[in-house]
Amino acid sequence: MVASNAKIVQLWAPTAQTNSATTTARLDCVGADYVTIVLNCAIELNTNAVGPTLSLLSCDNTTVTNIATIVADRSAEDLVAAKDVVYHVDMRSQKRYLRLTLTSATATNDNVTSAAVAILTRLDEAPSSTSEMVGSTNDAVVVV
Numbered sequence: 001m002v003a004s005n006a007k008i009v010q011l012w013a014p015t016a017q018t019n020s021a022t023t024t025a026r027l028d029c030v031g032a033d034y035v036t037i038v039l040n041c042a043i044e045l046n047t048n049a050v051g052p053t054l055s056l057l058s059c060d061n062t063t064v065t066n067i068a069t070i071v072a073d074r075s076a077e078d079l080v081a082a083k084d085v086v087y088h089v090d091m092r093s094q095k096r097y098l099r100l101t102l103t104s105a106t107a108t109n110d111n112v113t114s115a116a117v118a119i120l121t122r123l124d125e126a127p128s129s130t131s132e133m134v135g136s137t138n139d140a141v142v143v144v
Contacts, residue, residue: 005126009135011037011100011116019110022103026062029091029098033122037087037100042113044079050105051077052112056087058095067099076105079112 011025029035039054054074059067074085089098104112127133130141 005121005123007032007120007123007127007133007135008139009118009120010139011118012114014040014113014115016111016113017102017104019104019108020106022101023114024099024101025116027098027100027118028096029094029120030096031124032091032120034120035087035089035091035098036119036121037089037098037116038119039085039087039100039102039114039116041077041079041083041085043082045111046109047080049079049109049111050107051079052105052110052114053077053101053103054085055099055101055103056089057099057101059097059099060095062097068095070094070098 009027011027012023015023017023027035037056044051054077055069056071057067058070071087077085100116102112102114104110130143131137133141
């Protein structure tokens with residue numbers, strides 16, 4: 001069965017960032033009971049690199065100063081091998097917006113390559129077309 005009561009949103013495309021850089025995405029979760037965020041991280045470039053810090057926060061609005069941490073930061077995430085970090089969030093007890101942040105460490109060799117996708121499920125209203133199953137008109141849905 002095709003999961004038609006879900007919406008997939010690309011938080012950020014595969015991105016290479018240098019040391020001391022931050023990649024951030026905000027997600028509007030209105031109408032979704034659950035959100036799964038998959039952060040895909042490539043293997044570290046150097047064996048002595050310090051991994052990035054990952055943060056997941058929530059907020060009632062888009063004002064940055066109102067954001068609150070909903071789970072402890074994952075500091076110095078080990079990227080000796082490529083990995084996915086997956087967050088499962090029950091939005092029934094959270095604020096409307098989620099904010100995912102990846103901050104690379106400060107050493108010269110702490111470059112990070114990552115991508116992030118969110119899957120919103122148990123929506124209040126099922127998408128009425130395939131274009132409503134994705135986050136933008138640049139995305140595509142193939143139903144087999």
